[in-house]
Amino acid sequence: MDKNLTRRPRAADATVAATGSPGARALSVYRALRKAIIEQALRPGMKLPEDTIGERLGVSRTLVREALGRLALEGLVELKPNRGASVAYPTLEEARDVFDVRRGLERMVAETLAGRISKKQVAELEAHVRLEEAALQSGGVEAIRLAGEFHIKLVEMTGNALLSRYVQELSSRCTLILAIYGRPHSSECAVSEHRELIEAFVQGDAKRAAELMDHHLQAVVSRALIAPRVEQDIRDLLAPYAASEGLTQP
Secondary structure, three states: OOHHHHOOOOHHHHHHHHHOOHHHHHHHHHHHHHHHHHOOOOOOOOEOOHHHHHHHHOOOHHHHHHHHHHHHHOOOEEEEOOOEEEEOOOOHHHHHHHHHHHHHHHHHHHHHHOOOOOHHHHHHHHHHHHHHHHHHHHOOOHHHHHHHHHHHHHHHHOOOHHHHHHHHHHHHHHHHHHHHHEOOOOOOOHHHHHHHHHHHHHHOOHHHHHHHHHHHHHHHHHOEOOOOOOOOOHHHHHHHHHHHOOOOOO
């Protein structure tokens, strides 16, 4: 997966999406939907009608279908014959399996980075943690997305493309799981845990880094609790994501 998919779209990107090729617009549709799911605007289990989404984003159903298929491969969307698409709604058992696999892979990430991380990378991680702190203080859902992006940054720093692909997919699924089962503000202690991880990387303590990562992800699971959902019109929910990608109604 392209690591650029996890960053915020720039104004230049939006311009390309609005006037560029079908491929550029398809990518913009994918990014808009993915971000809407990750930030919990589109809640787990919510129906994703191609015609309604296409109308709101100003694109054809073909491009919407392509984006939904890509999200389905990541486990963020479910596609069912004769029933259309919906945001995935994993069970608690599936959620535990996802976190178990993620814990194993991210222990590997932590062990790999310990003692091998550059000063530039440390500065990048510390800057990201400051963004997490600011997001928590503002009380916005952006904090959840930023918490997931911290882990994506870590795996990208290993230089292992295959490991990066799997961790990115699992991180996205975990964010979706927390949207279903996470308590409000359940990610509040993640910032301090992220700082501890950075410290272990700098110290070169692979064993401690792996243990901290395992403890961190276990703590995320332990904070799980079913939260209520409020249904809203998908057109309203997608409005800011359409604007961020330069997608408008025809």
